[in-house]
Amino acid sequence: MEGKELNVEEYVDLMALLLDLELRDEYRDGVIANFERIMAIAQVVNEFPLSETIEAASVFEP
Numbered sequence: 001m002e003g004k005e006l007n008v009e010e011y012v013d014l015m016a017l018l019l020d021l022e023l024r025d026e027y028r029d030g031v032i033a034n035f036e037r038i039m040a041i042a043q044v045v046n047e048f049p050l051s052e053t054i055e056a057a058s059v060f061e062p
Contacts, residue, residue: 008035 012032016023023031 006039008032008039011035 009032012023012028012035015021
C-alpha cells in the first residue's frame with residue numbers, strides 16, 4: 001500500500017462485514033483505536049533495516 005494511507009475505520013467496517021462479525025457501536029471506537037496502535041507498532045517493525053544476507057531460521061530453539 002505504498003503511497004496510500006489506510007483508512008482504519010473503513011478497514012474495521014469491511015473486515016467485520018467480511019467475517020460476519022457483529023461489531024456493536026459501543027465497541028467500534030475502541031477497535032479502531034487499537035488498530036491504529038497496531039499500525040504504529042507495525043510501522044516500527046517494518047522500517048527496521050535487515051541485511052539481504054539474513055536468512056530465517058528453519059527451526060526455533062529457545
